[in-house]
Amino acid sequence: MNTNLPEQYTQDYKYLNNQIEKIQPKWLNEIRNKAFSNLSKIGFPTQRKGNEKWKYTNISKLAKSSFSFESEESPYIPNKNFITNDSDWTNLIFLNGKLLNNISNFQKADNNITISKFTDALKNPKTSQLIKTHLSKYSQVESDGFTSLNTAFINDGILINIHQDTHITKPIHISFISHSNETPTVSYPRILIIANKNSSSNIIESYIGDSKIDSFTNSVSEIVLDDSAKISHYRLLNESDNTYHIESSRVTLKRNSNFESNSFSRSSKLGRYDLKVNIEGENAYCNLSGLYLTSGNQHIDNFINIDHIKPKGTSRLNYKGILTEKSRAVFGGTVWVREGAIHTDSIQSDKNLLLSEEAEVDSKPALFIYADDVQCAHGATAGNIDAETIFYMRSRGIDLETASKLLINGFANEIINNVDIPELKQQLEKLFLESLPKYKLDF
Amino acid sequence: MKKNKPLIEIKNLHVSVDDGIKILNGINLTINYGEVHVIMGPNGSGKSTLANVLSGRPGYNVDDGEILFKGENIISLDPEIRARNGMFLAFQYPMELPGVRTWQFLKSSVDAIRLHNELPELKIKEFDKLLEEKKDIVEMNSELLKRSVNEGFSGGEKKRNEILQLSLLNPTFAMLDETDSGLDIDALQIVAKGVKSFHNNTNSVMLVTHYQRILNHLNPDYIHVLIDGQIVKSGNKSLSLELESKGYEWIRESISKES
Numbered sequence: 297m298n299t300n301l302p303e304q305y306t307q308d309y310k311y312l313n314n315q316i317e318k319i320q321p322k323w324l325n326e327i328r329n330k331a332f333s334n335l336s337k338i339g340f341p342t343q344r345k346g347n348e349k350w351k352y353t354n355i356s357k358l359a360k361s362s363f364s365f366e367s368e369e370s371p372y373i374p375n376k377n378f379i380t381n382d383s384d385w386t387n388l389i390f391l392n393g394k395l396l397n398n399i400s401n402f403q404k405a406d407n408n409i410t411i412s413k414f415t416d417a418l419k420n421p422k423t424s425q426l427i428k429t430h431l432s433k434y435s436q437v438e439s440d441g442f443t444s445l446n447t448a449f450i451n452d453g454i455l456i457n458i459h460q461d462t463h464i465t466k467p468i469h470i471s472f473i474s475h476s477n478e479t480p481t482v483s484y485p486r487i488l489i490i491a492n493k494n495s496s497s498n499i500i501e502s503y504i505g506d507s508k509i510d511s512f513t514n515s516v517s518e519i520v521l522d523d524s525a526k527i528s529h530y531r532l533l534n535e536s537d538n539t540y541h542i543e544s545s546r547v548t549l550k551r552n553s554n555f556e557s558n559s560f561s562r563s564s565k566l567g568r569y570d571l572k573v574n575i576e577g578e579n580a581y582c583n584l585s586g587l588y589l590t591s592g593n594q595h596i597d598n599f600i601n602i603d604h605i606k607p608k609g610t611s612r613l614n615y616k617g618i619l620t621e622k623s624r625a626v627f628g629g630t631v632w633v634r635e636g637a638i639h640t641d642s643i644q645s646d647k648n649l650l651l652s653e654e655a656e657v658d659s660k661p662a663l664f665i666y667a668d669d670v671q672c673a674h675g676a677t678a679g680n681i682d683a684e685t686i687f688y689m690r691s692r693g694i695d696l697e698t699a700s701k702l703l704i705n706g707f708a709n710e711i712i713n714n715v716d717i718p719e720l721k722q723q724l725e726k727l728f729l730e731s732l733p734k735y736k737l738d739f
Numbered sequence: 740m741k742k743n744k745p746l747i748e749i750k751n752l753h754v755s756v757d758d759g760i761k762i763l764n765g766i767n768l769t770i771n772y773g774e775v776h777v778i779m780g781p782n783g784s785g786k787s788t789l790a791n792v793l794s795g796r797p798g799y800n801v802d803d804g805e806i807l808f809k810g811e812n813i814i815s816l817d818p819e820i821r822a823r824n825g826m827f828l829a830f831q832y833p834m835e836l837p838g839v840r841t842w843q844f845l846k847s848s849v850d851a852i853r854l855h856n857e858l859p860e861l862k863i864k865e866f867d868k869l870l871e872e873k874k875d876i877v878e879m880n881s882e883l884l885k886r887s888v889n890e891g892f893s894g895g896e897k898k899r900n901e902i903l904q905l906s907l908l909n910p911t912f913a914m915l916d917e918t919d920s921g922l923d924i925d926a927l928q929i930v931a932k933g934v935k936s937f938h939n940n941t942n943s944v945m946l947v948t949h950y951q952r953i954l955n956h957l958n959p960d961y962i963h964v965l966i967d968g969q970i971v972k973s974g975n976k977s978l979s980l981e982l983e984s985k986g987y988e989w990i991r992e993s994i995s996k997e998s
Contacts, residue, residue: 683797688834691794692848692904693822693855702847706838706887 300360301339308365309448315367316451321418323428324450331437331447340441352626352658353568353597358540363482363512365449369394372475386411386468392475393452393483408462409497414453414486427455431488434518434546434574442542446484446516453486456499458525464497467530467717474505474513474539481507487517491525491553500720502532503564507539510565515543521553523577528556530720534727535564537592544570549609551577558714559586559615561596562727572601575609575637586615587711589728590623590655597626602644604637604667613644616711618704618732619655627659627676633667640670648678649707705729744810745769746912746943747793752804754785754792754968762788764968765804770912773940775957778947779979780965781987786947787831789965790914793945794828795821808912823855825911825942829901829918836888841900844888845870849907873906877933895926902933913937914945919953931956951983964990 309332317325340359341350372391387401388411395413402411410423417423431450435443458464472485491497503513513535521527535541541564547555561567573582588596602611617625627646648657659676681703689699708728715721747770754763762785770776778786792799793806795818805812813821836844849869850860861869874881877899889897898918905913915934919927931953938944938957946957954976962979964972966987971994972978982990 682834685834685836687796687818688830689836689844690818691796691822691828691830692844692908693819693851694847695819695851696817698847698851702839702844703836706836709838 301336302360302362304362304364305335305445308367312365312367312449312451319415320451321424321428324418324431327432328448328450331432331444334438335441335444335448338439338441338444349599349628353566353595355540355542355566358512358542358566361480361510361512363480363510365482365484366392366394369396384466386466388454388468388470390452390470390472390483390485392481393472393485395452395454408459409464410455410457410459411468412455414455415451417455423455423457426457426490427488430490430518430520432518434520434548435516435544436546440544442514443516443544446486446514446544449484450486452484453488456487456489458489458491458495458497460492460494462492462495462497464495467498467500467720469500469502471502471504472513472515474503474507474511474535476507476509476511476538478509480510480512482512482514485513485515485517487515487519489517489519489527491519491521491527493522494524495522496526498528498530498717500530500532500717503535503541503543504532505535505539507536510538510540511536512540513542515541517543517545519545519547519555521547521549521555521580523550524552525550526554526556528716529558530715530717531557531559531569532724533559533561533564533567533569533596535567537563537565537594539564541565541567543568545572547571547573547582549573549575549577549580549582551579551606553577553580555580555582556714557582557584557586558711559584559598560711560724560728561586561588561590561598562731563591563594564596565593566595566597568597568599570599572603573611574603574605575611576605578606579608580606581610583612584614585612585711585714587708587728588615588617588625589620589708589732590617590625591620592623593621594623595625596623597628599626599628600630602631602642604631604633604640604642607637608639609637609641611640611642611644613642614711615646616707617646617648617657618651618708619648619657620651620732622652622654624655625657627657627661629660629674630662630664631672631674633663633665633670633672635666637667638669640667640672642670642672644674646676647707648676649704650678650680651704701732704732745807746772746809748805748807749793750805750807752792752806753802754788755800755802756798757800761802762799762968763792766968766970768963768970770943770945772911772943774960775938775944775946777954777959777962777979778945778965779949779962779982784965785968786965787916788968790828790916790945790947793821793914794818794826819851822908822910823852827905827908827910827913829898829905829913829915831916831918831920833889833897833901835890837890839888840884841886841888842870842884845884845904845907848904852908869907874903876906876936877902878929879903894921895923898922898926898930899933902930905937906933909937911942912945913942914947916947917949918946919948919950927953928956951979954979966991966994
């Protein structure tokens with residue numbers, strides 16, 4: 297089959313292989329080789345008929361474009377204060393996929409957590425075994441060309457292992473900065489997070505950038521929560537308008553575990569977040585909330601799946617979008633309740649505020665229930681600010697502009713208020729609330 | 740003295756909606772400072788339209804006539820400007836404002852009106868003090884002030900919130916659009932108490948209602964009967980009692996006899 301994969305990927309893959317084949321363990325080479333040959337077979341997903349997963353997001357331009365992989369560290373020094381300079385935080389800063397050791401801040405004295413680049417972790421028998429056990433076991437290499445591509449280039453990944461009974465309160469912040477100014481550049485962020493029994497942690501993943509020309513971030517993360525583990529996960533997408541961002545995240549929940557996810561998408565040329573949570577233990581809980589604010593010609597696609605495999609699971613899915621100008625958003629939210637997953641409790645909702653006639657949203661919530669005795673609900677809305685509501689506020693002396701601002705902020709705050717980290721919350725308020733164009737709505 | 744002049748004068752007001760349907764057909768009404776006027780009439784007679792048009796709600800076309808408020812024709816003014824000039828409408832169905840805290844909404848309103856009157860915005864402490872005093876009049880639960888405006892409020896709580904806004908904004912002309920509808924006896928008394936404590940000889944009230952019962956708590960000066968967009972009969976409080984027992988048909992009949 298001719299997949300028309302741009303030649304550059306093959307060249308870069310061969311080049312990387314020459315560099316790392318002899319250093320990496322055999323099993324990892326096998327994973328990578330298999331992934332690359334799979335990619336050559338299936339190519340990137342297209343909008344062809346029947347491909348429901350990509351029905352509303354057209355990646356044909358991305359699929360045809362050529363991007364180069366930087367195998368060496370770039371000399372460019374980014375502004376690292378994208379979120380915070382708090383030295384208590386663990387700050388891992390990646391530039392075009394390479395960890396910048398000199399400006400990153402590892403939490404040194406803490407023995408209860410292992411944070412290590414794959415290249416280092418593979419030298420240690422214990423962590424090497426941990427990676428071998430989990431890496432590429434949850435991500436869907438075979439069916440997803442983007443995951444195959446990322447997997448073929450695994451080298452600079454990061455392992456976060458939170459030890460049993462450990463409670464990490466200060467956030468672990470991983471920033472991926474994409475920067476391409478002369479050659480269109482691709483990066484392959486790869487994250488493996490293991491939350492061991494009865495641990496808790498706060499993890500922020502942010503994808504930011506200032507690319508002046510096209511760039512491509514192709515990220516894959518695998519997150520495993522063992523029994524009674526808890527992760528509060530925050531994700532921020534604020535890439536440049538020139539960046540294609542394709543991200544896939546696979547989360548596995550064991551018994552009594554708790555996964556809180558808050559995703560904030562502000563900017564990118566095309567941003568796809570494919571999050572899947574598998575409830576593989578009884579009585580596990582996940583709360584996935586998200587806010588997207590799109591402008592210009594941006595396209596944001598949130599493709600969220602929750603799979604209830606074991607009984608007594610609870611899932612909440614609550615996404616909200618604000619669309620301006622000619623932007624487009626896609627929300628696909630699917631909850632599966634498998635046979636035997638009795639006493640599942642699931643609610644999903646996607647609400648959209650369309651602030652321009654040219655903006656468009658395709659929202660598809662879906663439920664597939666194969667078990668008895670479950671409680672599930674779903675819904676989606678899209679609309680402009682209600683004229684009656686605006687009149688109510690104006691009749692109290694509040695002008696049109698202030699009234700719409702109060703309403704839009706109120707809409708967004710419902711998600712932003714979930715954030716328990718004050719520094720992050722402040723940044724999000726700035727990014728989402730202050731950046732909103734002043735709407736002079738005509739009523 | 741300015742206050743010898745009427746607060747509001749409605750002259751030959753004709754109003755239609757966008758599909759050309761005429762709702763008001765030549766309303767003439769003068770309301771002086773200190774007066775309480777009641778507008779009654781069957782469903783669809785134009786009562787709510789009158790209150791909405793006075794407050795500047797979009798969607799209505801004023802085809803003819805004048806609305807003089809404090810001597811100025813306000814037909815071209817935006818609703819927020821009318822509100823800042825001292826008009827207030829308590830809604831029949833108050834809107835919910837998801838994500839907008841009641842406290843924040845109330846303060847934004849009070850400040851918008853103060854700024855218009857060249858007064859500085861209230862400091863948080865000053866506003867809280869004012870709010871504390873006013874919320875007691877309508878027996879409003881403080882917890883509600885922390886919640887989104889009217890979201891999850893009961894029908895009675897929403898109406899009390901309207902009267903709380905009336906007390907806080909202290910307008911010169913208050914219109915109440917069926918504020919008494921759907922209230923139990925206790926809530927009705929609280930609403931009436933709120934209106935009574937607001938009303939004095941420096942302001943006026945126009946009450947749109949279907950029921951006589953709220954009039955037992957307030958002391959109306961005039962009752963007007965609106966039928967097919969016209970005031971067909973005006974009288975004192977005894978007219979409302981007559982309407983309560985006889986309905987509107989006898990008025991229709993007496994009009995058709997006259998013509």
